[in-house]
Every structure is written in structure tokens, then in C-alpha cells.
Amino acid sequence: EVQLVESGGGLVQPGESLRLSCAASGFTFSAYWMQWVRQAPGKGLVWVSRINSDGSTTNYADSVTGRFSISRDNAKNTLFLQMNSLRAEDTAVYYCARQWNVAFDIWGQGTIVTVSS
Amino acid sequence: QSALTQPPSASGSPGQSVTISCTGTSSDVGGYNYVSWYQHHPGKAPKLMIYEVTKRPSGVPDRFSGSKSGNTASLTVSGLQAEDEADYYCNSYAGSNNFRFGGGTKLTVL
Numbered sequence: 001e002v003q004l005v006e007s008g009g010g011l012v013q014p015g016e017s018l019r020l021s022c023a024a025s026g027f028t029f030s031a032y033w034m035q036w037v038r039q040a041p042g043k044g045l046v047w048v049s050r051i052n053s054d055g056s057t058t059n060y061a062d063s064v065t066g067r068f069s070i071s072r073d074n075a076k077n078t079l080f081l082q083m084n085s086l087r088a089e090d091t092a093v094y095y096c097a098r099q100w101n102v103a104f105d106i107w108g109q110g111t112i113v114t115v116s117s
Numbered sequence: 118q119s120a121l122t123q124p125p126s127a128s129g130s131p132g133q134s135v136t137i138s139c140t141g142t143s144s145d146v147g148g149y150n151y152v153s154w155y156q157h158h159p160g161k162a163p164k165l166m167i168y169e170v171t172k173r174p175s176g177v178p179d180r181f182s183g184s185k186s187g188n189t190a191s192l193t194v195s196g197l198q199a200e201d202e203a204d205y206y207c208n209s210y211a212g213s214n215n216f217r218f219g220g221g222t223k224l225t226v227l
Contacts, residue, residue, distance in 0.1 A: 004162075037218075044120065044221035045155070045163065045206050050214070059214035095163070102210055103153035103168035109161070 002026035002106055004096050009111030016086055016115075022079040022096030022108055030054070030074035033099035036081050038092035039110075046092075049081065050099065064090075086115045121146065121207055121219035128225040129197045137222045139190040139207030145217050147188035151210035154183060154192045157221075158203045166205075167192060194224070202226045 008020040022034070036048040049060045049070040058070050069082040079096050091114050097104035122140040129135040139146065139154075146152055154167040165174050167183035170190060180195045190209070194201055207219040 035216075045157070045208075045218040046120075047208070047216040047218060050216075057214075061215065097163075100165075101168050101172075102151040103165055103208070104155070104163075105165045105168075105174060107162040107164070 004098065004106055004108035006094060006096055006108045006111035009094065009113045011114045011116065012086055013117050014087055014115055017082070017084045018086060018113060020081040020083065020094055020096075020111055020113070022081075024077045024079065024098075027098070027106075029072075029077040034070075034072060034079045035097045035099055035104055036070060036079075037095045037097055037104070037107075038090075038113075039095070040089070040092040043092075045095075048094070051079070083113070086113075088115050091115050119217075121209060121217055123205075123207060123219035123222045125220070126223045126225065128227055129194075130227045131197050131199065133197050134193060134195045135197060135224065136191050136193045137205055137207075137224070139192070139209075139219045141188050141190075141209055141211075141217065143188060145209040145211040146185065146190050146207075148212065149210045150185070152183065152185060152190040153208045154181075155206045155208065156201075156203045157206060163206070197226050199226050 005023045035050045051070045067085045071080045093110040095110045098106040152170045155163040157163040170185045211217040
């Protein structure tokens with residue numbers, strides 16, 4: 001079964017860091033670009049970041065540039081999102097998603113990040 | 118990076134058709150044929166319903182269709198069914214390796 005499972009969310013204070021993981025299974029992970037998308041409470045989906053298949057190219061939304069870093073370990077079929085200098089407005093459910101034909105065809109169930117003092 | 122504009126809500130009775138709009142600019146929706154639509158039941162993983170404006174992934178019923186005119190894309194759900202009740206989001210490639218989502222539309226089946 002094709003599957004993405006996120007982990008690593010939790011409650012942190014403003015200014016702290018968190019590292020999210022996304023474990024992929026059921027497909028050739030190393031062949032696909034991957035994305036992170038988030039949804040703040042009561043709000044819509046927002047694209048956060050993406051990484052190409054070999055990890056050599058990364059892109060970020062303006063709101064997270066310089067604070068978040070996307071990476072991947074193709075040997076372990078895992079995608080990461082390192083989040084530094086977290087702010088209250090980063091509070092959201094974070095989803096990883098597989099890119100396919102300039103769309104996102106497989107999504108995880110999400111992991112919750114809460115930034116609060 | 119402003120979100121694409123969607124109506125906050127839409128509704129229809131079972132069997133009817135409903136169309137959800139997604140308005141952007143010439144820098145996103147109007148500039149590329151890379152509009153996709155997602156169905157999201159709260160607490161579950163979003164599901165891809167339409168990609169590249171009009172294409173349906175395998176397994177998506179043909180009751181779902183997409184179109185685009187200028188800077189506005191649309192998702193039409195025909196023959197509404199109770200299970201279609203969900204939040205729907207459009208997405209467009211926005212150039213410079215960025216993507217942009219719409220604010221979401223809550224579809225209610227009356």
C-alpha cells in the first residue's frame with residue numbers, strides 16, 4: 001500500500017525548534033519530488049516547501065524561508081522538515097505529500113505542531 | 118503569496134450539480150495549466166480529485182470535472198452524493214517553484 005506517515009509534531013515554545021519526519025512506503029520514494037503543506041486551525045491549506053527527488057533542489061514559501069529546511073534520506077525512505085525559530089503562526093497540522101504531474105497525489109494524515117508559551 | 122480566492126461555502130441537493138470557482142491571477146491560474154483540486158474530509162488526508170485543470174486520477178468518479186477560463190478555474194460536481202460533503206481546495210503552480218492554494222470551500226449536501 002502506498003503510504004506516507006508523518007511524525008515529530010508536538011508542543012513547543014516560541015523560538016524553539018522541531019524536526020518533522022515523513023516515512024514513505026509502497027512506492028519508489030527516491031523517484032519523486034516531495035512537499036510539505038500545512039493547515040492552521042480553522043484555516044485552509046498552505047504550501048510550505050518542496051524538494052526534488054535527489055535532494056539537490058529545495059523551495060520554500062516566503063513565510064518560512066530562512067527558518068525551515070527540507071531534506072530527505074532516500075536510503076531510509078524518509079522526508080524531513082527542520083523548523084527553527086518557531087512562531088505562534090506556525091501552529092498547524094503539517095502534511096507531507098508526494099508530487100505527481102505538478103499535483104500532490106498521495107498525502108499523509110498529518111502531524112500537529114503547536115507553538116505556544 | 119496571496120491565496121487563490123474560493124467561495125467559503127457551496128451547497129446542493131443530492132443529484133444536483135454544484136460548481137466551485139477558484140480565482141487567481143495571470144501569475145498563477147491564468148499563467149499555467151497546472152490547477153489541481155483536493156477533497157478534504159476533516160481529520161483525514163486530502164485527496165487529489167483533478168490535476169492539470171481537467172484530468173481525473175484513476176479512481177475518481179467522472180462526476181467530478183474541472184475547467185478553466187482566464188484566471189478562474191472551476192470544479193463541478195455532478196449528481197451530488199452525501200459522501201461528496203467535504204472541504205475542497207484548489208491549487209495552482211505560481212511560477213518560481215512555488216505553489217498556491219485557495220482558501221477552501223465547504224461543500225454541503227442538503
